[in-house]
Amino acid sequence: MLKYAATKYQFKYHPLCKELKITNLMFADDALMFSNGDAVSMMLLLKSFSTFSKTSGLKVSSSKSNAYFNRVNEELKSDFLSVSGFKEGKLPFRYLGMPIQTTRLKKKDCECLVDKICNRIHSYGARKLDSPCAGYRRSPLVAWDTICRPKQEGGLGLKNQELWNIAMVGRLVDWIATKKESLWVQWVNANYLKGSSWQDYTAPSNSSWVWRRIFKVKQVLANGYSQGVWQVQQAGYTPAGCYEWLRGARTKVEWHNAIWECWNLPKHRFMGWLITHKSLHTNSRLKGFEMNVDGMCFLCGQAEETQKHLFFECAFSRRVIQELMKTSGLRLPDSDVLHWCIHNTDLKKQRKVKNALVLSAMYQVWQQRNKSRIEQLVLRPSRIALLIIDDMKKRIKERDKRKLTAHKLDWLGRLSFI
Numbered sequence: 001m002l003k004y005a006a007t008k009y010q011f012k013y014h015p016l017c018k019e020l021k022i023t024n025l026m027f028a029d030d031a032l033m034f035s036n037g038d039a040v041s042m043m044l045l046l047k048s049f050s051t052f053s054k055t056s057g058l059k060v061s062s063s064k065s066n067a068y069f070n071r072v073n074e075e076l077k078s079d080f081l082s083v084s085g086f087k088e089g090k091l092p093f094r095y096l097g098m099p100i101q102t103t104r105l106k107k108k109d110c111e112c113l114v115d116k117i118c119n120r121i122h123s124y125g126a127r128k129l130d131s132p133c134a135g136y137r138r139s140p141l142v143a144w145d146t147i148c149r150p151k152q153e154g155g156l157g158l159k160n161q162e163l164w165n166i167a168m169v170g171r172l173v174d175w176i177a178t179k180k181e182s183l184w185v186q187w188v189n190a191n192y193l194k195g196s197s198w199q200d201y202t203a204p205s206n207s208s209w210v211w212r213r214i215f216k217v218k219q220v221l222a223n224g225y226s227q228g229v230w231q232v233q234q235a236g237y238t239p240a241g242c243y244e245w246l247r248g249a250r251t252k253v254e255w256h257n258a259i260w261e262c263w264n265l266p267k268h269r270f271m272g273w274l275i276t277h278k279s280l281h282t283n284s285r286l287k288g289f290e291m292n293v294d295g296m297c298f299l300c301g302q303a304e305e306t307q308k309h310l311f312f313e314c315a316f317s318r319r320v321i322q323e324l325m326k327t328s329g330l331r332l333p334d335s336d337v338l339h340w341c342i343h344n345t346d347l348k349k350q351r352k353v354k355n356a357l358v359l360s361a362m363y364q365v366w367q368q369r370n371k372s373r374i375e376q377l378v379l380r381p382s383r384i385a386l387l388i389i390d391d392m393k394k395r396i397k398e399r400d401k402r403k404l405t406a407h408k409l410d411w412l413g414r415l416s417f418i
């Protein structure tokens with residue numbers, strides 16, 4: 001109807017919709033309508049809308065609809081609002097949880113998303129995590145760059161959000177490069193490219209920040225294209241493939257299997273991961289930060305508390321491993337336990353159980369070290385060995401519920417501690 005009005009009457013399109021003659025966009029049960037800001041066009045827009053309502057029987061809820069104006073005089077604005085019954089909307093407004101605005105998104109605009117994620121983490125782990133988000137601005141124990149690597153490369157498998165964002169925006173860059181059939185690509189061609197080649201295009205400095213951002217991503221991905229075709233993946237552009245390309249090749253670490261083994265409890269895996277990165281705040285390290293500590297081991301008082309001493313040399317840790325061997329009936333290493341885990345050549349199931357016990361022992365040593373620091377008391381190594389075995393039994397029962405077959409349980413059943 002509006003297209004008809006544009007040919008028959010004086011309906012003028014919104015300046016940025018003129019080329020493609022766009023009068024409205026629909027998304028699920030929401031509709032957006034556009035027109036130029038002159039009296040005739042705005043009234044024709046309302047008239048077409050009321051004709052549509054009468055014909056289709058579909059009515060708009062005026063109280064839930066908003067009108068947004070840009071450089072429209074006050075008198076015309078108030079006439080439009082009184083005739084339509086709409087309220088005047090102001091930018092930014094929220095649509096599907098995201099702020100919609102014409103200017104650059106600022107940190108405070110996105111804070112609601114951070115709060116939402118933090119609330120979710122709180123609800124998941126309120127009982128087990130110690131204020132997971134309260135200190136999210138504190139510097140992490142391991143560098144973010146390392147944390148954001150896959151587990152095989154020594155990280156925690158989190159995505160590097162900066163690179164992931166480039167890869168996702170890159171999808172839009174690729175749509176333009178491959179001239180994908182979409183209204184948005186047509187709109188971009190009509191309003192920005194205007195017939196010029198995307199390969200040689202430079203965004204004008206007065207264009208919108210969204211467009212300048214897309215152009216910046218195009219420059220970052222330029223080396224991945226040849227003659228407008230994405231060369232990195234044979235099957236064409238995907239954000240996941242682009243992300244890997246942006247990350248670049250990294251070497252795998254030899255210890256990831258020993259640490260992330262499915263039989264290790266999550267808290268033990270995390271402790272093992274921190275130990276491999278030498279990130280625990282041992283006394284020796286705290287002394288290096290010029291804190292008021294003497295740097296000596298809390299558990300034996302015989303040497304400086306480095307990670308190497310605490311987990312691999314300390315008399316207390318060695319006693320824990322000896323007691324563990326006695327209680328479990330398994331042979332375990334008496335020094336450099338982590339190195340032993342990594343190079344453990346036992347058969348698969350035996351290796352998994354032994355590695356889980358060793359990691360559990362390291363976790364307990366760190367717990368006792370903290371206990372000794374705060375409460376000035378520690379558990380006896382024989383008692384710790386029993387705690388470790390209890391943890392192991394629980395884990396085996398958990399696995400049992402999932403996929404342990406009778407055959408696999410047979411071997412476990414022969415272990416003396418089960």
Ligand SMILES: [Zn+2]
Pocket residue numbers: 297298299300301302303309310313314315316
């Ligand atoms: Zn010690």
